[in-house]
Amino acid sequence: IxxxxxxxxxxxxxxxxxxxxxxxxxxxxxxxxxxxxxxxxxxxxxxxxxxxxxxxxxxxxxxxxxxxxxxxxxxxxxxxxxxxxxxxxxxxxxxxxxxxxxxxxxxxxxxxxxxxxHLEIGRHTSEFNSPVCLNASGANAHLLAYRNGRYRVLGETMDTGVGNAIDKFTRHVGWSHPGGPKVEEAAARAEGEELLDLPYVVKGMDFSFSGIMTAAKEAYDGGEDVEDVCCSLQENVFAMLAEVAERALSLTGREELVLGGGVGQNARLRGMLAEMCEARGASFHAPDPRxxxxxxxxxxxxxxxxxxxxxxxxxxxxxxxxxxxxxxxxxxxxxxxxx
Ligand code: ATP
CATH class of the missing domain: 3.30.420.40 (ATPase, nucleotide binding domain)
Structure with a gap:
């Protein structure tokens, strides 16, 4: 075909x-x-x-x-x-x-x-049979798993998509679109010893990014180093996604996780998810960036x-x-x- x-x-x-x-x-x-x-x-x-x-x-x-x-x-x-x-x-x-x-x-x-x-391509390239799927894209953020003829939404963002949230912060800082790769580069240069105290919002299987974006903008306006803000932002947002992905694996009893969507190009997100899967004996797959x-x-x-x-x-x-x-x-x- x-x-x-x-x-x-x-x-x-x-x-x-x-x-x-x-x-x-x-x-x-x-x-x-x-x-x-x-x-x-x-x-x-x-x-x-x-x-x-x-x-x-x-x-x-x-x-x-x-x-x-x-x-x-x-x-x-x-x-x-x-x-x-x-x-x-x-x-x-x-x-x-x-x-x-x-x-x-x-x-x-x-x-x-x-x-x-976005999720089927990960199943296709991994040959996992019944994975939990984390879609981390620009306009969306979902956890999904197949059951009885549908992909069921186990959890999702209650406000903006994950990529759009990051892009809103970078617009505020004056960086050109798309902001995700710039946040990743800036975070890698961060020298701060401790993470900034930004909101971390997970409610059951759902999550929210709007509060953390506002707090990140305020931290930047308040004079925090932009690299440190980017690092704390990434750590918080990706930890929220990893927490919910782990809960989805645990509650469904599945042992495979696939990642989809443009934010999945971020090496820190992939690293956190791989570490979480390894710790619980699950398999992790992220398709090629293309x-x-x-x-x-x-x-x-x-x-x-x-x-x-x-x-x-x-x-x-x-x-x-x-x-x-x-x-x-x-x-x-x-x-x-x-x-
Ligand atoms: P959707 O698929 O929900 O319609 P979309 O069309 O915006 O979303 P995608 O191509 O899946 O598109 O994702 C684009 C998003 O990925 C942008 O918000 C961009 O900032 C983000 N992104 C790209 N590279 C990275 C990276 N390295 N780290 C974090 N985010 C990234």
Missing amino acids: RVLAVEGTAWAASAAVYDAGSEEVFIETDAYLPDSGGIHPREAAEHMHGAIPRVVETALSHARETVDGPASEPPVDAVAFSRGPGLGPCLRIVATVARALAQTLEVPLVGVNHMVA FLRDNAGMIAVLGAKMYAAGDTLEIADSRVDPDFRPDQVPVTWREAPEP
């Missing part, structure tokens, strides 16, 4: 080709980098509009060059796209492109939930599994959903044959 996928929930205008036979995933991405401030929905949509034709053309050329069959046949078996969650104007552009591609190539359309793709940040590769891989399970969409039913939750998705592909 070969799938062409298009992703565009926020900043990444991305297209990919996945070949389930060779396991090759070709990804082409054009990132929106705001000149100042954070991600502006209208500017993100303008970027998507401008960048999607080129990335799709590159992926399609790759599909045509690598197809093994008569030139008269379509170079892929299906077209997959992210239906949500994400910014409505971006999602609508990507869905329009995906519908047009499916109709032109005369292949089925597959609608993929972006958050489920599969952690938003990318169409993860949409293509899950799209292939959904296609193999017959989980395709009629064009008339293919509208996008900016608030699409992972637990709204009937999981059709786990018992189906491998693509």
